[in-house]
Amino acid sequence: MFMTRSKEDLKQMPFSTPHTREMAKSLAASVSNEDESSREFSAFDELIASMEVWSDSLLQWPPAAAVRATWSEVHDRLASASREQSRMLVVGIVGGTGTGKSTLVNALACRNVSTAGDQMRPTTVHPVVIAPERADLSWLPLQEINARVVNSDAESISQIILIDCPDPDTQPTITSSPTHVVRPSDSNQNRQLLEKVLPLCDVLFLVSTAQKYRSWVVAKELAAFAPGRPMLFVQTHASRDPDIREDWKRELVSQGFSVPIIFRLDAVEANRRHAVGEKPDQGFQEILDAISFELNQRGARRVRRTGSLDLAGWFLRSVRSSLEDVREPVAALASGIRLQRQSLESQMARAIGTELVSCRSAWQQVLVTDVLQQWQGGPFSMFLHAIVAIGSLWPRLASLPGGMVSRMLTNSRGVRMVTTVPQWHSIAEIGISQAAVERSRSILSGMAARAAIHEPLVGRVKFENSRESDTIAGLLGRTDAWLSTGVQRLLSTRRAEVAGQGFRLIFELLFSGMVACVLGRAAWGFFYGQLWLGQSSEGTGFLQESLVWMILWGLVLRWLVLMRLRIGLNRDIDQLVQTLSQARPTDPLLADFEEAAIRTSEFIARGDAIEAEWSAISLRLTEHLGPLGRLTEEAACDRLRNS
Numbered sequence: 001m002f003m004t005r006s007k008e009d010l011k012q013m014p015f016s017t018p019h020t021r022e023m024a025k026s027l028a029a030s031v032s033n034e035d036e037s038s039r040e041f042s043a044f045d046e047l048i049a050s051m052e053v054w055s056d057s058l059l060q061w062p063p064a065a066a067v068r069a070t071w072s073e074v075h076d077r078l079a080s081a082s083r084e085q086s087r088m089l090v091v092g093i094v095g096g097t098g099t100g101k102s103t104l105v106n107a108l109a110c111r112n113v114s115t116a117g118d119q120m121r122p123t124t125v126h127p128v129v130i131a132p133e134r135a136d137l138s139w140l141p142l143q144e145i146n147a148r149v150v151n152s153d154a155e156s157i158s159q160i161i162l163i164d165c166p167d168p169d170t171q172p173t174i175t176s177s178p179t180h181v182v183r184p185s186d187s188n189q190n191r192q193l194l195e196k197v198l199p200l201c202d203v204l205f206l207v208s209t210a211q212k213y214r215s216w217v218v219a220k221e222l223a224a225f226a227p228g229r230p231m232l233f234v235q236t237h238a239s240r241d242p243d244i245r246e247d248w249k250r251e252l253v254s255q256g257f258s259v260p261i262i263f264r265l266d267a268v269e270a271n272r273r274h275a276v277g278e279k280p281d282q283g284f285q286e287i288l289d290a291i292s293f294e295l296n297q298r299g300a301r302r303v304r305r306t307g308s309l310d311l312a313g314w315f316l317r318s319v320r321s322s323l324e325d326v327r328e329p330v331a332a333l334a335s336g337i338r339l340q341r342q343s344l345e346s347q348m349a350r351a352i353g354t355e356l357v358s359c360r361s362a363w364q365q366v367l368v369t370d371v372l373q374q375w376q377g378g379p380f381s382m383f384l385h386a387i388v389a390i391g392s393l394w395p396r397l398a399s400l401p402g403g404m405v406s407r408m409l410t411n412s413r414g415v416r417m418v419t420t421v422p423q424w425h426s427i428a429e430i431g432i433s434q435a436a437v438e439r440s441r442s443i444l445s446g447m448a449a450r451a452a453i454h455e456p457l458v459g460r461v462k463f464e465n466s467r468e469s470d471t472i473a474g475l476l477g478r479t480d481a482w483l484s485t486g487v488q489r490l491l492s493t494r495r496a497e498v499a500g501q502g503f504r505l506i507f508e509l510l511f512s513g514m515v516a517c518v519l520g521r522a523a524w525g526f527f528y529g530q531l532w533l534g535q536s537s538e539g540t541g542f543l544q545e546s547l548v549w550m551i552l553w554g555l556v557l558r559w560l561v562l563m564r565l566r567i568g569l570n571r572d573i574d575q576l577v578q579t580l581s582q583a584r585p586t587d588p589l590l591a592d593f594e595e596a597a598i599r600t601s602e603f604i605a606r607g608d609a610i611e612a613e614w615s616a617i618s619l620r621l622t623e624h625l626g627p628l629g630r631l632t633e634e635a636a637c638d639r640l641r642n643s
Helices: 007-012 018-032 034-055 062-083 101-109 190-200 218-222 245-254 267-276 282-294 297-358 360-374 379-392 404-409 424-430 434-450 465-498 501-532 541-566 569-578 587-621 633-642
Strands: 089-095 128-131 148-151 160-164 203-208 231-235 262-264
Touching: 034 062, 034 297, 034 587, 062 297, 062 587, 089 101, 089 190, 089 297, 101 128, 101 160, 101 203, 101 267, 101 282, 231 245, 231 282, 245 262, 262 282, 267 282, 282 297, 297 424, 297 434, 297 465, 297 569, 297 587, 360 379, 360 465, 360 541, 379 501, 379 541, 424 465, 434 587, 465 501, 465 541, 465 569, 465 587, 501 541
Parallel strands: 089 160, 089 203, 128 148, 203 231, 231 262
Antiparallel strands: 128 160
């Protein structure tokens, strides 16, 4: 038997037709690639596991839920194919009434197992299961499909289970409406029974004749079951009908089928030859060879593996088709979030920048305090300490504006900006208002709706009370952390301007020079004028004038120090404000939309990655199926969109 042949035997076997010689070459090639394919299918099994995890990852999103629903349609078939790689293939023979389908079944079984009918009345109303004596049929729901089981010892079907499927009876009938055509299968039970039988089949034989190949639209009856199932196409009544294989092939291709070969035979003649012991004619021999080469035990594994690949590809392309409608809206939502965040952050930047510039008194107090901590022991340092001490005697002079920024500047380490119960008015100083936030959320809500993103993935435009406090607290916390760090960096930059010993020495010398002049002038008047020349004392007028000039000189030097500290302050503030976007302080305000956009984008991207991985595996694993056709992936996706 063909299934026991080795690779070398297959190369040396004589074959009766060009078709059978091509099938032998294909099978010999597949034998040599068996081990490599097994390794590749381990990767395919891992990919199937990834597909299941992916399909379960975002069920709150309707498009992802649709992906899960589609996955549930194919998961059981993929799992079954993985478990039953060596089980006999179930081959379903399907055809319209009068196409010679049952006669072909009788020829393959080498006995009368099914009643042949006429061209108008369906005769196969119950499935007929033809199987070898040793075949295990326990897994088939025979009672559910009301099937009749017949055993056959015919060598042609010794490695398969054959099912003569109920006639779909696809002859059209014109109703009272001249524009409406009704299929009789819509109104009888044959079609419903056929839909129970087809999911059990691994391979489909599609049978038609010269009279019916155009009127029987195969896709309308079998499209839901064709993905992942190889097919053989057979024209019967060869002795009396013209050869319509080329025209039928074009018809099938237009419906989305890949059709390598269409077999042409006469089942009545095949039955006659078997009855008298004659050799089968060429047409019937080709179909026997196709069954022997492609559907034997080794072929069963090959067919199931390729069918699993096709089915997985159908699933991925089907869900990609459904996700295409939301791909652009999801990307638009992500872009919209960036724009709204930038809008809110620009409002914050303007408000905080204005506040920082207006708080010069706060900057001055902080910077002078820092200078005093570094400058100790010199006359000018003592003068500065005295100015600060005098200023502290008047609380009005010592106090600063009560804003958040000012309060932060009074403490070199920053202060917490979060109030006990944060409210919208508590963040008005930093440029964020409730109206602005709700306007941005309203815009994003519309964009999310176009991407089919709704609750619970995103919240409402107006925050609930409990969430409102947490959101404002998060905004204040982020702003606090950013501003504290930025102010410390800015103050460090300003301190560096006066931290050098040379800079301090200049001011100490200038102030000390004034003190030395006053003391020198006083000493000259006392020692030279009074003691040497005997002049009378000038009184306290000179000392008062000297004290005034010393204070004025000290204030001038202090002003020069402050000017040095202030030079470039506006530039530094601008640079600080420009870093606001890096802190992303407005994220809590739009966090639900951003998370939804990220999760949906990742879901789509993960689907694309899985499809790319499937394509790579498919290129390595796709095996030549000889005469077996299939529904193309594009056609399968079209069937899904139209279903």
